[in-house]
Amino acid sequence: MSDTTEIVKASLARRYRAERRFRFYGVLAITISLSFLAFLLISIVFRSIPAFTQSSIHLDVALDAETLGVSENPDYAELRTANYSGAIKKAMRERFPDVSKRKEKKNLYSLISSGAEFQLRDHVISDPTIIGGNTVIWLQADDELDALVAAVDDVTNIGDVKTRLNEQQRGWIAELQQAGEIKTRFNKTFFTNGDSREPELAGIKAALFGSAWTLLVTFLLSFPVAVCAAIYLEEFAPVNRWTDLIEVNINNLAAVPSIVFGLLGLAVFINFFALPRSAPLVGGIVLSLMTLPTIIISSRAALKAVPPSIREAAQGIGASQVQVVFHHVLPLAMPGILTGTIIGLAQALGETAPLLMIGMVAFIVDIPAGITDPATVLPVQVFLWADSPERAFVAKTSAAIVVLLLFLIVMNAVAVLLRKKFERRW
Amino acid sequence: MFAKSVLCGSFALFLSSPVLARDSISIVGSSTVFPFATVVAERFGKVTDFKTPKIESTGSGGGLKLFCSGLGTGTPDITNSSRRIKKSEFELCQENGVTEIIEGLIGYDGIAVANSVEAEQISLTRQHLFMALAKDVPSPDGGDTLVPNPYKSWNEISSDLPDLAIEVLGPPPTSGTRDAFVELAMESGCKAFDFINEMKKSDEDAFKALCHTIREDGAYVEAGENDNLIVQKLEANPNALGIFGFSFLEQNSDLVQSSVIEGFEADFDAIADGDYPISRPLYFYAKKQHIGQIPGIAEYLAEFTSEGAWGEDGYLADKGMIPLSDEERDEIGSAVSSGTPLEL
Numbered sequence: 022m023s024d025t026t027e028i029v030k031a032s033l034a035r036r037y038r039a040e041r042r043f044r045f046y047g048v049l050a051i052t053i054s055l056s057f058l059a060f061l062l063i064s065i066v067f068r069s070i071p072a073f074t075q076s077s078i079h080l081d082v083a084l085d086a087e088t089l090g091v092s093e094n095p096d097y098a099e100l101r102t103a104n105y106s107g108a109i110k111k112a113m114r115e116r117f118p119d120v121s122k123r124k125e126k127k128n129l130y131s132l133i134s135s136g137a138e139f140q141l142r143d144h145v146i147s148d149p150t151i152i153g154g155n156t157v158i159w160l161q162a163d164d165e166l167d168a169l170v171a172a173v174d175d176v177t178n179i180g181d182v183k184t185r186l187n188e189q190q191r192g193w194i195a196e197l198q199q200a201g202e203i204k205t206r207f208n209k210t211f212f213t214n215g216d217s218r219e220p221e222l223a224g225i226k227a228a229l230f231g232s233a234w235t236l237l238v239t240f241l242l243s244f245p246v247a248v249c250a251a252i253y254l255e256e257f258a259p260v261n262r263w264t265d266l267i268e269v270n271i272n273n274l275a276a277v278p279s280i281v282f283g284l285l286g287l288a289v290f291i292n293f294f295a296l297p298r299s300a301p302l303v304g305g306i307v308l309s310l311m312t313l314p315t316i317i318i319s320s321r322a323a324l325k326a327v328p329p330s331i332r333e334a335a336q337g338i339g340a341s342q343v344q345v346v347f348h349h350v351l352p353l354a355m356p357g358i359l360t361g362t363i364i365g366l367a368q369a370l371g372e373t374a375p376l377l378m379i380g381m382v383a384f385i386v387d388i389p390a391g392i393t394d395p396a397t398v399l400p401v402q403v404f405l406w407a408d409s410p411e412r413a414f415v416a417k418t419s420a421a422i423v424v425l426l427l428f429l430i431v432m433n434a435v436a437v438l439l440r441k442k443f444e445r446r447w
Numbered sequence: 448m449f450a451k452s453v454l455c456g457s458f459a460l461f462l463s464s465p466v467l468a469r470d471s472i473s474i475v476g477s478s479t480v481f482p483f484a485t486v487v488a489e490r491f492g493k494v495t496d497f498k499t500p501k502i503e504s505t506g507s508g509g510g511l512k513l514f515c516s517g518l519g520t521g522t523p524d525i526t527n528s529s530r531r532i533k534k535s536e537f538e539l540c541q542e543n544g545v546t547e548i549i550e551g552l553i554g555y556d557g558i559a560v561a562n563s564v565e566a567e568q569i570s571l572t573r574q575h576l577f578m579a580l581a582k583d584v585p586s587p588d589g590g591d592t593l594v595p596n597p598y599k600s601w602n603e604i605s606s607d608l609p610d611l612a613i614e615v616l617g618p619p620p621t622s623g624t625r626d627a628f629v630e631l632a633m634e635s636g637c638k639a640f641d642f643i644n645e646m647k648k649s650d651e652d653a654f655k656a657l658c659h660t661i662r663e664d665g666a667y668v669e670a671g672e673n674d675n676l677i678v679q680k681l682e683a684n685p686n687a688l689g690i691f692g693f694s695f696l697e698q699n700s701d702l703v704q705s706s707v708i709e710g711f712e713a714d715f716d717a718i719a720d721g722d723y724p725i726s727r728p729l730y731f732y733a734k735k736q737h738i739g740q741i742p743g744i745a746e747y748l749a750e751f752t753s754e755g756a757w758g759e760d761g762y763l764a765d766k767g768m769i770p771l772s773d774e775e776r777d778e779i780g781s782a783v784s785s786g787t788p789l790e791l
Contacts, residue, residue, distance in 0.1 A: 102494065127760075135762065139493050183701045215499075218486045218766070295521050297469065299501055380475075384485040386492050386499035387471075395471060395501035408673055410482065410698040410767070415675070 065419045065426075072413075072420035075208035075221060076167045077159035078133060078197060082112040082141065084152050091152070100146050105138035109160065117193060128190050134161040136222040161210070162203065164220040164413035166194060170205060211420065215386040216402065220413030223406070225424050227385045231301060231396030232370060232428070235381075238305020238392055239369050243312045244362055250313075251320030251358075256346050275314035282311050283375030291379060298380035299395040307375050312365035319361020323354040356443040363436040367429055373400045399425040469520040472500035472743055476510030476527030479556055479623050480729050482694060483768050484527050484751075490762070491750045497743035500525075506623060514732060515540035524741050525733045525748075529556065529623055532732060537791045547735035547788040551748065552779055553757055555769040557693035557718040557726040558628050561703040566685040567609065569601075570707040573724060577636030578604045579613050580667050582660040591642040596662045616670040616677045617661075617690035624674070628690055631725045632708075634658045678703055693718065693726075694767025718769040726769065735786050745786075752780040 086093060088111055089103040113129055114120065120129050137160040144158055145151060162170075169176055169184045169191070176191045176198065186194070197203045214224025250271075258264045286307035290296045296303050327350050335345040376382060382401050389396035397405075399421065406418040474484060481504040492499025505513065507528040514526035515536055532540075532550070540548060560576070562569060578584050579601065583593045587603075601608035618625040637658035638644045647654040661667050670677045674691040678699045681689045688706065693713055696705055705713040709724055717723040731751065738744045755761050759770050771779065 101496075185698075185701050218482065218489055291521070298473065298521070299503065380503050382503060384481070384488065384502040384504075386489050395473075407675070410674065410692070410695045412698060 062426075065422050069416060069419035069423045071168065071171050072211060072416035073208050074167075074171060074205050075210060076162040076170050076203055076205045078162050078166075079157070079202035079204070080109065080112050080116065080133075080160050081155055081157050082108050083115075083155050084108060084145065086152060089152065095149065095152065097146070100149060101142070103142070103145070105141045105145070109133060109137055109141060117196075125189065128187065129193065132163055132166050132190065132193065134163050134219060134221045136217070136219055137161050159204070161221050164411060166203075167205075167221060168413055170194070170198075170203065211417075215388055216384055216397070216405070217386065218409075218411075220409075220411050220417055223414070223417055225399070225402065225421055227388050228397050228399045228402035228421070229424065229428075230389050231304075231381070231385065232398040234301035234389055234392050234396060235304040235308060235398055236366055236370060238301055239309040239312060240362070240366060242306060243309035243316055243365070246309075247313050247316035247362075248320055248358060251317050251324060252346060252351065254317075255321050255324040256350065257342065271314050271317055275318060278374075279311055279372055280374040280378070282307050283378030285310070286375060287378045297393055297395075299383050299385075299397075300393045301381075301389065301396045302392040303379050304376055304381050304396070304398070305392065307379060308369040308372060311372065311375065312362075312369050315365035315368065316358075316362050319364070320354070320358045323357025323361065324350060326357060327353045353445060356440045359439045360436045363432055363439075367432045370398075370429060370432070371400055371425070373398075373404060376401060399428065470742060471498035472525065472741055472747055473523045474500050474502040474525045474527065475505045475513050475523040476503075476525075476731075477507040477529040477623060477729070478504045479507075479529040479627075479692065479727075480527035480553075480731070483553070483729070483763050483766055484731070486762060486766055487747070487751045487756055490756070491743075491747050494750075495743065495746055497746065500743070500747060511536045511732070512539075514734075515543055515545055517543040518545060518734065518736055520741070522734075524737045524744055525731055528730045528732065529627065529727055531728070531730060532789070532791070534791055537789070545734055545736070547786075549733040549735050549748070549783055549786055550789040551731045551733070551752065551783045552771065552775070553729050553731060553751065553768070554763065554771055555718055555726045556729055556767075557696075557713045557723055557769060558624060558631065558690060559693050559696040559713040560632075560688055560690055560706045560708060560725070561681065561696055561713075562688050562706065563681050563685040564702060564704050568704055568706060569609065569688065570710075571608070572709050573632045573636035574639045575601075575604055575608065575636070576632045576708075577639075577658070580615060580661050581633060581637070581657070582662045583657060585640050585643070593657070596664070596666075599666075611686055613666040614668065614684070614687040615666065615690065616668045616680055616687055618672060618674075618677075619669040622672050624690070624692055627727045628725065629659045629661070631727060633661070635724070692767075693769070697767045715764075715769060719772070729768065732789070735788060738786070745784075748783050752776075752783050 086095075088108050089095075089105065090107070091099045091103045095103070110126075110130055113133065114126070117129060120126055140160055141158060144156065165184060165186050169179070169182070169186055172182050172184075173179050176194045177188075179191070184191075194203065210222060211224050213226055214222055215227030217223040254264065254268065286303055290303050290306055291298055296306075331349050331353065332345050335349045340348065373382070376398060381397050382404070383395060383397050384405070385395055385397045387394070403418055403421045403425065406414045406421060472488075474488070476484075481502060485502050488500040488502055491497065503510075503523075507530055510523070510526035511528060511532060513523050516522055532548075537548075540546075560571065578596075579598060581596060584596050584598070586592045586594045587597060598604050598613060600610060600612050602610045617628065637654075638647070643654065643657065646657070668687075670680060670689070674695040677689040677691050678695055681687055682702050689703070696703060696713060711717040711723045713723050713725070718726045731748075733744060733748055750756060753761075754776075757763050757768070757770055757776065761770065764770050770776070
């Protein structure tokens with residue numbers, strides 16, 4: 022054997038060891054990051070579970086005109102302002118006739134959500150003929166009751182579970198449970214309501230629509246501008262010092278902290294152009310400034326990836342430069358461009374900092390019906406709920422995060438699908 | 448090129464669009480009043496035919512700055528504040544044409560000093576709080592000299608206090624709760640020393656620097672703006688004290704207990720009667736000139752000052768706001784409904 026082989030043999034074991042070590046580090050790194058991710062996801066999903074169920078209390082409400090404070094044949098305005106909370110309180114007193122002290126009554130009423138009167142109101146307005154008789158209705162329960170019923174089977178023996186409901190209140194709940202007058206079902210309200218200060222009435226819909234409107238504006242503005250810019254820079258612009266400068270600036274723009282765009286939006290769009298505060302219109306414009314560089318960079322990469330032979334062939338049969346680009350290069354680059362766009366939009370979906378400056382961190386109850394209505398977005402909703410004193414908002418916060426993540430997953434899935442469907446390889 | 452023309456068109460549209468009219472009330476201001484104002488707004492949206500007002504949480508100062516920036520639909524109609532409007536802010540308003548301001552004192556908010564229910568309740572004074580939390584304190588040997596805060600445990604400050612290391616979780620300097628705590632607790636505790644009180648007259652800046660600066664050696668832990676986080680940390684650490692808004696104390700009464708400050712716990716009655724020393728007033732300011740321009744302002748103010756909202760058994764009290772006395776409510780309610788403009 023020659024000397025070289027000897028040397029190689031001597032170091033071989035060490036080199037194999039180094040390789041094994043490196044592979045081990047790689048697997049370790051992936052395991053650590055995956056376990057963090059799994060921990061995060063599991064804890065969020067686990068904590069969000071209570072937000073997707075809602076307890077209701079069965080109540081037999083007497084709807085006599087006197088209690089409601091309406092005339093015999095009430096019109097719509099009267100029905101809107103009638104004393105429904107009085108009717109509910111009366112029904113609760115009749116359900117538990119032993120309760121007489123003022124403090125006790127107050128505790129009793131607190132079992133029912135303060136939104137229940139509006140639930141009853143909508144019920145009556147949909148069928149005013151029930152006035153004068155009794156109606157049986159499932160009314161939303163208060164968040165404390167909700168949390169307790171979800172946490173323990175026997176509310177009179179709660180063990181270590183912490184609750185603000187006192188023993189007497191728990192006794193009432195147990196009585197209702199035994200009579201089958203409390204039931205827990207899927208929380209539809211969470212998907213049909215806007216924000217509320219009562220956890221049991223708070224919903225994600227306003228924020229979801231706000232996000233959708235904002236992203237629509239972002240898409241409509243940033244997509245055409247970015248694609249035009251990318252095509253010009255890649256296909257038409259001469260290579261000189263100016264275009265170099267522009268290119269450097271676009272790359273830098275992608276790294277500008279997003280709050281800066283918010284300040285710009287405040288100064289230019291709200292103060293100078295007098296566009297409305299808190300509107301998805303302004304939010305969308307600001308976020309499109311932020312996504313523009315991302316889309317331009319990925320579109321240029323997609324255009325660059327189209328092989329020159331395509332361009333040469335088109336030019337060879339007499340196509341003009343514009344025809345080459347729009348008939349041949351752009352369609353082939355489209356999957357890549359769309360992927361970049363969707364990733365840019367997904368980034369915009371998670372932004373809160375620039376929206377702070379333009380007033381989109383706000384309490385919004387009404388579902389925004391257009392791009393000039395006051396709105397907020399999903400991540401802001403998460404922030405607002407996380408900051409609320411009522412403990413049931415902890416679950417709502419996690420549930421809102423779950424919805425936000427689903428929104429993101431759907432967007433990314435669309436990006437993957439588009440790429441798979443239209444991608445061509447050479 | 449289609450895309451380009453769409454682009455040009457859309458920009459032209461943005462530029463040419465007239466100032467968009469607004470049909471919902473726009474409210475800004477204090478994050479302390481936010482949880483109360485939002486309840487009123489939500490209810491107002493449900494019981495009336497008006498749209499639900501939009502409420503931004505900008506902080507008291509930021510809110511008043513926006514409020515005083517002028518008239519018109521681009522500016523907010525109402526701002527909430529956890530302190531009274533300053534003279535300089537009032538003058539800014541006047542300069543920008545906001546000449547008729549309706550002021551409403553709506554109630555009080557207490558700042559709780561609390562610990563876990565697992566631990567012993569602690570009885571403190573504001574002077575104890577100052578000595579425990581200030582960066583520099585009067586020398587323990589007596590005399591008028593200042594030394595960097597030497598206290599490590601509560602019983603070094605006063606032998607009545609427990610033998611526990613000083614560990615207080617509180618809000619960071621950006622928070623309104625911190626401002627109020629420093630002003631209401633630290634400053635009055637600070638003034639209890641005669642020579643510091645003298646200093647207020649001779650050198651106000653030094654006085655403020657002394658009384659308003661919180662120690663940075665680890666005894667005071669800035670726990671973030673989120674009061675829920677402080678409550679959670681107190682539950683995990685029974686030796687620590689926490690500083691947060693009264694509504695969080697109420698919502699977590701099964702986890703944390705209020706400390707006794709100068710003989711009073713932070714509870715409803717003690718704050719309403721003015722006995723509990725660390726409490727602050729809550730205000731709203733509305734533009735009278737916007738009434739009639741933006742629909743619903745007068746009705747919103749009426750809802751806010753209705754007995755069902757700010758009364759002793761009103762829904763704001765359920766959320767942890769401390770109501771005014773009956774006479775104050777009468778007086779302020781009628782001033783608000785008649786639209787008496789504020790004069791300073």
